[in-house]
Structure formats: C-alpha cells, structure tokens
Amino acid sequence: MNVQTKPADSDPAAIVRDLGQRAKAAAATLRTASTEAKNTALREAARLIRAERSQILAANARDMEAARAGGLNDAMLDRLLLNDARVEGMAAGLDEIVALPDPVGQVIEEWARPNGLRISRVRVPIGVIGVIYESRPNVTADAGALCLKSGNVVILRGGSESFHSSRAVAACLRRGLATAGLPEDCIQLVPTTDRAAVGALLQATGFLNLIVPRGGRALIERVSAESRVPVLKHFEGLCHVYVDRAADVAMARDVVANAKMRRVGVCGAAETLLIDRPALATHAGPVIERLIALGCEVRGDAEIQALDPRVTAASEADWRTEYLAPVISVAAVDGVEGAMRHIATWGSGHTDAIITADAATATRFLDEVDSAIVMHNASTQFADGGEFGLGAEIGISTDRLHARGPVGLVELTTYKNVVRGQGTLRP
Amino acid sequence: MNVQTKPADSDPAAIVRDLGQRAKAAAATLRTASTEAKNTALREAARLIRAERSQILAANARDMEAARAGGLNDAMLDRLLLNDARVEGMAAGLDEIVALPDPVGQVIEEWARPNGLRISRVRVPIGVIGVIYESRPNVTADAGALCLKSGNVVILRGGSESFHSSRAVAACLRRGLATAGLPEDCIQLVPTTDRAAVGALLQATGFLNLIVPRGGRALIERVSAESRVPVLKHFEGLCHVYVDRAADVAMARDVVANAKMRRVGVCGAAETLLIDRPALATHAGPVIERLIALGCEVRGDAEIQALDPRVTAASEADWRTEYLAPVISVAAVDGVEGAMRHIATWGSGHTDAIITADAATATRFLDEVDSAIVMHNASTQFADGGEFGLGAEIGISTDRLHARGPVGLVELTTYKNVVRGQGTLRP
Incomplete structure (x- = not known):
C-alpha cells in the first residue's frame, strides 16, 4: 500500500515540521478544489477500503496482537478491533460524506451598501486541521473524509495501539486523493508513535489552524492545557433531564428511560435526573421504576431514597460524574429555578433537557440553561x-x-468577506 | 465617582481571581437581560459621560502629566489625550450602539426533522470577555459598550498610562448599569497597573471565554504567545492592491490613491501595490504619478524604478512591512497568478484588492486569495x-x-442549539 515516506531524520520535531510543510503546500490546492474532485477521492478511497479489506484486517491483527501482549483491557481491545462489518462501516461512512453538500463556496449572507458596494460572506475551509484521537481506527477514515470534503488538509494522529490499522486506512485515502488528481498530502498520518510528536503538533501554530482532540478526559485535558493552536474540543457530556411538575408522567418515564438507557456509553446519555418537588409523589415512582426495570442503578439524595428502598445514596461526586454506564443520579429540586441552579453548578454545558407541558416553563429553561x-x-x-x-x-x-x-462539514469551515465595487472610493 | 472597590489583597493573582468571581456572577444575569435594560444602561452611561466631562478631563490631565513626565512620545500622548470633542465622541459612540439591533436571541437557522423534532440555532453571548488594550481611553467606552450590548461581561485592561482616564469612563458605564438594574460588575476594569495582572488574565481559563487584544504588534504577539484563553486577534493589515492588465487606468489610479493615502494609519491602508507586467507601460505611470503628487514615497523593484527616477529601491523588508505611513512598496508581477503568489508569500491575510474589468480574473482573485x-x-x-x-x-x-x-455585535455572540420535541425518543 501507498504509505507516506518518513523523513530521514526521525526526530519528532523534524517529522512534524516535514508534515507541516507538506500540509501547507497541499492546502493551497485543496482550498479551491472542486466538489467533484473531492468526491472522486472519497469514492475511490471507499472502493479501496473494500478492495483491500484483507490487508487492513492483517494490519489490525498486528495491532491487536501487540495490544493483547501489552495488556490492554477488553473495552480498549474492542475499540481497536476491526472486522468485516467495521471495515464496511468505514467505507459506507465515506459514501455518506460523498452524498453530503459541499459547504465550501456557500454564500452565508449577501447585502448591498448605499455606496453600491456588494458584500458577501462566503464559506471557505479553515486550513490545516490536526485530529488527535485514541484507539478507534475508524476515526482515521471519518475524520480524514470530513476534513477533505470541507476543503481542509488534515494531519491525523491516532493512538499508538492502532498505528498499523490507521496507516492501512490512511493509505487508501491517500490513493483516493492521487486518483482524483489531488495532493496525497491532503491527508497525512503522523508517521511515528513517539508521544513527543503530539507535543510538537500542539505547538505548531506556524501551520496548524485548529486541533480537534477526540477521546477520553485525559487526552482532552492534555490537549487543552498544552496547545498553542486553537482547540475545538468535545469534553464531557454530563447531561441532565429535568422532570417538571407539569410533565406528562408517561412522557417523563419514557424520555428519561431513553435518555439514560438507549445507549449508556454515548456522550448524549443522561447522567443526572432532576425531579421537581411537587412531582415527587406522582412522577418519581414510574420514572424510577422503569429505570430499575431496565437494569439501571439509581443513586438518589435523601428525598429520592425515601421513595424507593432500591435507591442507593448519592454523594457529591455523583453530581459531577459522567458514568457512561447504567447508573443515574437523581435529585429533588425546587422547580425549574432549582433545576437550572443544579445544572449551572454541576453540568458540563453539553446537553440538558426539560420535560414539561408548560410552555412558559419550557421557554425559561431553553432560554436560560447555558x-x-x-x-x-x-x-x-x-x-x-x-x-x-x-x-x-x-x-x-x-x-x-x-x-x-x-x-459537521459546515462547522469545519470559516468564511471570507467578499466586497465588490465599481471603483468605489471611501470618502 | 463610583469606582470599583479593590480587594484588600493587592496581589495581582488575587485581584484577577476576584474579578473573575464577580464576572461569573454578573454573566449569569446579563446573559438573559432584556435589550431595553442594556440600552438603558448605555443611554445612562452616555449621559453621565457628557455630564461628568470635567471630571473625566481632570482624570485624563493626571494621566497626561504622568505620561509627559515619563517621556511618552507625541504620537502616544495624542492617543492618550482626551478633550471635549473626544469625550463627546465616546458618548455619541454609546448612543450609536444603543441604536444597533441586539443580536442575542436572534434565530440563525431553524429546521424540522422527519421525526418531528424542531431544531434551531439561537444567538447567545460568548460569556466573559477580556479586552486588553493600550493607551486610547475611548476603547474603554467602545469595548465596554459593545460587550454589554452583545450580552457579554467584560474585563477591561487598558494601558497603565491611561489608568485614571479609563477608570473615570468605566465608572460612568458602571453607574449606567446600576441605573438599569443590571450588575455593575458586567463591566470591570482591572484595578491595578501591575503588568502581572495581564499574565494572570491570560491564564484565566476558569472564567474568561475570550481575550481580545487591541493594540500594536508587541501586545498582540505577547497575548498570542502566552494566552491559554482563546484569542480573537487583530493582527497587521499588510494590504495589497493588484492592478491587472484589464484594469481601467483612471479607476486604478483613483482606487490606489484612496487605498494608500486617504488615511495612512489605519489597518485597511494599502502597503503594497502589485502591477501586472503588461500594464507597466500604461497603468504604472498615472498610478505612481498620483501617489507621488499626494506626498507618498514610492519604493519599487528594479522594473518599477526604471519607470520613474523618483522611485527608490525596495528591499525584501519592504514586502513585509506595514508602514502605516505615506510610503508604498511596488512590485511588477506576472498577472493574477503572480499577484496571488506575492500575496500568499508576504500578505497578512487582512484585506487584498484587485482592480480589473475582467470578470473571470476578478473571480479567480476573490476565490483564491485567502x-x-x-x-x-x-x-x-x-x-x-x-x-x-x-x-x-x-x-x-x-x-x-x-x-x-x-x-461587531453579532461576531461577539455564539449560538446554542434548541431542540423541541413531543416526547420524542431516539430509536
């Protein structure tokens, strides 16, 4: 497969400098590449991922062997594992991105000035994006394709455990680019597992316009603390559902169950349930009953514990814990004000919901929860x-x-201001 | 006047922590304040600035005296100086901001999903903004008012030379807030001239959401290098005008003269003129003639020098210099491609213009210049x-x-995603 050449000097700083030079050169071309060229590259990459499934799985087997020898736990091994379905999933993901509209060149706004100037704001790529992620090899395909379609050159840095898998996937993406007549260096993988390369990327203000960290808390915190490059981060989802006194009981029961238990490991999963005090007698029972029936551990404050002997005691730590597991913390609050106070104190600013039939209360929550x-x-x-x-x-x-x-694609772009005159002079 | 109280502890880190606590508390109120309350605060502040002109001028006289004793140069003294007209200018600036639409609550986009979810993106304030600036006291009024109207709490840190002037202006803004029933701490001035306070602000990720540096290159570079808080910076305006072979000669002459000489000290002033080689014989003469007639020094490459004995030699340094003075550098280039290459090499990504009657060439320039x-x-x-x-x-x-x-105001906001369902569950 067509892997990147590694510079002779294997010093991480030199490797990152080389990546940067290649990225800047590629960015100048990709910025104005046609939608058709980008889609051709993505289609061809999807075809190659399917055609070279056995090589990708062989590379993944190498990673899996080293990971088992290194004592990775089962959850991490599962994230690292590729199989036929997951390889097909990557290819299908590329096909989906082909089908999405290209945001580059879209006119966001357009207006005229009394002096005849016509001004517009037009979407353009951000430039060069660094994506730093952990062990899932599919991020190589997803992140590479999203950046490419939005006109951004990307430098990918996956977890060292997934190095061979990611390299095999990235090679397909690069061959797709070459087929489309675009620079292969639009997508580069950091060609070393040396952790110092991450440090060098986080300082690379000379060529990186944005860093997107994808992974657990430790990764996000390291990137946020060290990066000199602007960061767009996905931090915790400590999501709340507030059940108001004016909530329909059945709706509250069903929405809370779905918010918590549909999938417990996603960032949008609810972690804390807040119940309006006047609803404790009417709503709390059915809601908690359903959660327990679905296998959820319920931890509550004293008032919630008093309602059901199966509810264990919540400590302060529970209000700030993103469980990502079948566990929920439950607190009684004084109306929407109390709920908003709890969310402002303990929330992570990700996603918070209110269940109520009262439109005014809903509006307050939607307006005021930040x-x-x-x-x-x-x-x-x-x-x-x-x-x-x-x-x-x-x-x-x-x-x-x-x-x-x-x-998504649109959020991976920025804009330029385009001004058209007729020899217009400023008085 | 109603100046801020300073914490007993005058350690800069403690002062900044205190500012942060006050700012966070104020932000929770200001975020959802009505347009009317914000406008009342601004109107009252404008009234007070006019009513207390003599106190503001007295505070400024104190700053001017210290600045003269400290040996500030004439340009810096002029920036620091307030007089009747400049005080009125500050008040009028607040009135203008009252008249602008409030961006908070504006719906940017709205759409429905097949499952019945209605999703919208609604503008909300960024949160707490730090503005770090140099000696112009009017920035205190401008920046304070723009942040207030856009629902952002602001911490202002002016130059130490303008400390008393800025404090007098900030006191009017704070009294305006109090009159409107809004927290005075929506606008705070760092109550010390200790430079360590700037360092503490640049690390204050716990409460600052954005830092806006306003000033010269040294300030911008320090803030960019040190800040852990996201920065929105206004760096140099190394602006180019490219005169294409298809430009109207009179238009080229007039636009270049305006771009360079209308005001030479603004960031949008042209610093480099690029002339298409086929236009050297026809366009260069009238354009350069006009510039020289207006008192501009013209520095050119060898081809430009050959056209007019008054053109002095440009060195490489000229291509990267933002003169902010009646000086222009001029280079001959090979068409729009050559112009774009020059701009990509030497430009600062601020503002660049093409003069041409050829629509296709114009489109290329507008699309490709980044x-x-x-x-x-x-x-x-x-x-x-x-x-x-x-x-x-x-x-x-x-x-x-x-x-x-x-x-402007809109760009000082961000958005939240508002999702409305009917008990909607994710399958």
Whole structure:
C-alpha cells in the first residue's frame, strides 16, 4: 500500500515540521478544489477500503496482537478491533460524506451598501486541521473524509495501539486523493508513535489552524492545557433531564428511560435526573421504576431514597460524574429555578433537557440553561450530528467559540468577506 | 465617582481571581437581560459621560502629566489625550450602539426533522470577555459598550498610562448599569497597573471565554504567545492592491490613491501595490504619478524604478512591512497568478484588492486569495465594520476561527442549539 515516506531524520520535531510543510503546500490546492474532485477521492478511497479489506484486517491483527501482549483491557481491545462489518462501516461512512453538500463556496449572507458596494460572506475551509484521537481506527477514515470534503488538509494522529490499522486506512485515502488528481498530502498520518510528536503538533501554530482532540478526559485535558493552536474540543457530556411538575408522567418515564438507557456509553446519555418537588409523589415512582426495570442503578439524595428502598445514596461526586454506564443520579429540586441552579453548578454545558407541558416553563429553561444543546420533551440521546440532519460529525463541541454542539462539514469551515465595487472610493 | 472597590489583597493573582468571581456572577444575569435594560444602561452611561466631562478631563490631565513626565512620545500622548470633542465622541459612540439591533436571541437557522423534532440555532453571548488594550481611553467606552450590548461581561485592561482616564469612563458605564438594574460588575476594569495582572488574565481559563487584544504588534504577539484563553486577534493589515492588465487606468489610479493615502494609519491602508507586467507601460505611470503628487514615497523593484527616477529601491523588508505611513512598496508581477503568489508569500491575510474589468480574473482573485477580506474594484480602506454596515466594531479579526474580518455585535455572540420535541425518543 501507498504509505507516506518518513523523513530521514526521525526526530519528532523534524517529522512534524516535514508534515507541516507538506500540509501547507497541499492546502493551497485543496482550498479551491472542486466538489467533484473531492468526491472522486472519497469514492475511490471507499472502493479501496473494500478492495483491500484483507490487508487492513492483517494490519489490525498486528495491532491487536501487540495490544493483547501489552495488556490492554477488553473495552480498549474492542475499540481497536476491526472486522468485516467495521471495515464496511468505514467505507459506507465515506459514501455518506460523498452524498453530503459541499459547504465550501456557500454564500452565508449577501447585502448591498448605499455606496453600491456588494458584500458577501462566503464559506471557505479553515486550513490545516490536526485530529488527535485514541484507539478507534475508524476515526482515521471519518475524520480524514470530513476534513477533505470541507476543503481542509488534515494531519491525523491516532493512538499508538492502532498505528498499523490507521496507516492501512490512511493509505487508501491517500490513493483516493492521487486518483482524483489531488495532493496525497491532503491527508497525512503522523508517521511515528513517539508521544513527543503530539507535543510538537500542539505547538505548531506556524501551520496548524485548529486541533480537534477526540477521546477520553485525559487526552482532552492534555490537549487543552498544552496547545498553542486553537482547540475545538468535545469534553464531557454530563447531561441532565429535568422532570417538571407539569410533565406528562408517561412522557417523563419514557424520555428519561431513553435518555439514560438507549445507549449508556454515548456522550448524549443522561447522567443526572432532576425531579421537581411537587412531582415527587406522582412522577418519581414510574420514572424510577422503569429505570430499575431496565437494569439501571439509581443513586438518589435523601428525598429520592425515601421513595424507593432500591435507591442507593448519592454523594457529591455523583453530581459531577459522567458514568457512561447504567447508573443515574437523581435529585429533588425546587422547580425549574432549582433545576437550572443544579445544572449551572454541576453540568458540563453539553446537553440538558426539560420535560414539561408548560410552555412558559419550557421557554425559561431553553432560554436560560447555558448549554450547547437544550431540549424540550426530547431525549438527550438526540445530541448527534446525524440526528440533527447535519450528516456525519467529527464530534460535539462543548467549547463556546466558532461552533457549539454537533460539528459537521459546515462547522469545519470559516468564511471570507467578499466586497465588490465599481471603483468605489471611501470618502 | 463610583469606582470599583479593590480587594484588600493587592496581589495581582488575587485581584484577577476576584474579578473573575464577580464576572461569573454578573454573566449569569446579563446573559438573559432584556435589550431595553442594556440600552438603558448605555443611554445612562452616555449621559453621565457628557455630564461628568470635567471630571473625566481632570482624570485624563493626571494621566497626561504622568505620561509627559515619563517621556511618552507625541504620537502616544495624542492617543492618550482626551478633550471635549473626544469625550463627546465616546458618548455619541454609546448612543450609536444603543441604536444597533441586539443580536442575542436572534434565530440563525431553524429546521424540522422527519421525526418531528424542531431544531434551531439561537444567538447567545460568548460569556466573559477580556479586552486588553493600550493607551486610547475611548476603547474603554467602545469595548465596554459593545460587550454589554452583545450580552457579554467584560474585563477591561487598558494601558497603565491611561489608568485614571479609563477608570473615570468605566465608572460612568458602571453607574449606567446600576441605573438599569443590571450588575455593575458586567463591566470591570482591572484595578491595578501591575503588568502581572495581564499574565494572570491570560491564564484565566476558569472564567474568561475570550481575550481580545487591541493594540500594536508587541501586545498582540505577547497575548498570542502566552494566552491559554482563546484569542480573537487583530493582527497587521499588510494590504495589497493588484492592478491587472484589464484594469481601467483612471479607476486604478483613483482606487490606489484612496487605498494608500486617504488615511495612512489605519489597518485597511494599502502597503503594497502589485502591477501586472503588461500594464507597466500604461497603468504604472498615472498610478505612481498620483501617489507621488499626494506626498507618498514610492519604493519599487528594479522594473518599477526604471519607470520613474523618483522611485527608490525596495528591499525584501519592504514586502513585509506595514508602514502605516505615506510610503508604498511596488512590485511588477506576472498577472493574477503572480499577484496571488506575492500575496500568499508576504500578505497578512487582512484585506487584498484587485482592480480589473475582467470578470473571470476578478473571480479567480476573490476565490483564491485567502484573506479575511477580498475586494474587487474597491478601496482597501473599506475594511471597517461601519463601512460594512455592521455598526461599531471591536476590531478586524485576522484569525480564521469564529469570526474573520470586522467583529461587531453579532461576531461577539455564539449560538446554542434548541431542540423541541413531543416526547420524542431516539430509536
């Protein structure tokens, strides 16, 4: 397979400098590449991933062997594993991105000035994006394809455990680029597992315009603390569902069950349930009953514990824990104000929902809760680019600048201001 | 006047922590404040600035005296100086911001999903913004008012030379807030001239969501290098005008003269003129003649020097110098490709213009030049929020993320995603 050549000097700083030079050169071409060329590259990459499945699986077997020898736990091994279905999933993901509209060149706004100037804001790529991720090899395909379609050159740095798998996938993407007549260096994989290369990337303000970290808390915290390059991060989803006194009981029961238990490992999974005090007698029972029936451990404050002997005691740590497991913490609160106070104190600004039939209370919650996604009468598990209709996403931004919530193709672009005159002079 | 109280502990880190606690508390209120309350605060502040002009001028006299004793040069003294007209200018600036539409709550986009979810993106304030600036006391009023109107709490850190002037202006803004029933701490001035306070602000990721540096190269570079808080910066305006072979000669002459000489000290002033080789015989003469007639020093490459004995020699340093003075560097280039190569090599990504009657050539330039603002047949001096119709601006962003070009009220906001369901569950 067509892997990148590695510079003779294997010093991580020199490797990153070389990646940067190649990336900048590629960016100048990709910035104005046609949608058709980008789609051709993606289609061809999807074809190659399917055609070279056995080589990709062989590379993955090498990673899996080393990971088992290195004592990775079962959850990590599962994230690392590729099989026929997962390889097909990667290829199908590329096909989906082909089908999405190209954001580059879209006119966001257009207006005229009294002096005759016509001004527009037009979407353009951000430039060169570094994606730093952990062991899932499919991120190589997803992130590479999303950056490519949005006109951004990408430098991928996967976990060292998945190095061979990612290299095999990246080679397909690069061959796709070559087939489309685009620079292969539009997609580069850091060609070393040396951790110092991550440090060098985080300082690379000379060529990187953005870093997107994808992974667990330790990775996000390291990147946020060290990076000199702007970061768009997907931090924790400590999502709340607030059941108001005016909630329909059956709706509350079903939405809470879905928000918590549909999939417990996703960032949009609910972690804390807040129940309005007047609803304790009417709503708490059915909601908690359903959660327990679905196999969820329920930890509550004193008032919640008093309702059901199966509820264990919640400690302060529970209010700040993203379980990503079949566990939920439950607190009694004083109305929407109490719920908003709890969310402001303990939430992570990701996704928070209210269940109520009272429109005024819902509006207050939606207006005042300062999270990337706020919901009324809907499951927090809808916090997802696909469910929003954006197509594939690179993550859910919990940052405040540039993009909040799902980050899809449009959010991977910026804009330029285009001014058209007729020899117009400023007085 | 109603100045801030300073914490007993005058350690800069403790002062900044105190500012942060007050800012966070104020932000929770200001985020959802009504347009009317914000406008009342601004109107009252404008009234107070006018009513207390003599106190403001007295505070400024104190700063001016210290500055003269400290040996500040004339340009810096002029920037620091307040007089009746400048005080009135500050008050009038606040009135203008009152008249601008409030971006908070504006719905950017709205759509429905097949499952019945209704999703919208609604503008919300960024949160707490730090503005670090130099000696102009009017920035205290401008930046404070722009942040307030856009729902952002602001921490202002002016130059130490303007400390007393800024404190007097900030006191009017704070009294305006109190009159409107809003927390005075929506606008705080760092109550010390200790430079260590800037260092503490740049690390204050716990409460600052954004830092906007306004000032010269040294300030911008320090903030960019040290800040752990996201920065929206206004770096140099090394603006180019390219005169194409298909340019109208009179238009080229007039636009170049306006772009360079209307005001030489603004960031949108042209610094380099690029002339298409086939236009050297026809266009260069009238364009250079006009510049020289207006008192501009012209520095050219060998081909340009050969055209006129008054043109002095440009060195490589001239291609990367933002003169902000009546000086222009001129180079002959090979068509639009040569111009774009020169701009990509030496430009600062601020504002670049093409003069041509050829629509295809113009489109190429507008599409391919990767600057915040690109112009066709218009003066680069239109690079200004007011001229764009955005109203007052806090600066021109030369960064790529969040906002590019003029940063007005809208660009000082972010958005949240609002999802409305009917008990909707994710399958």
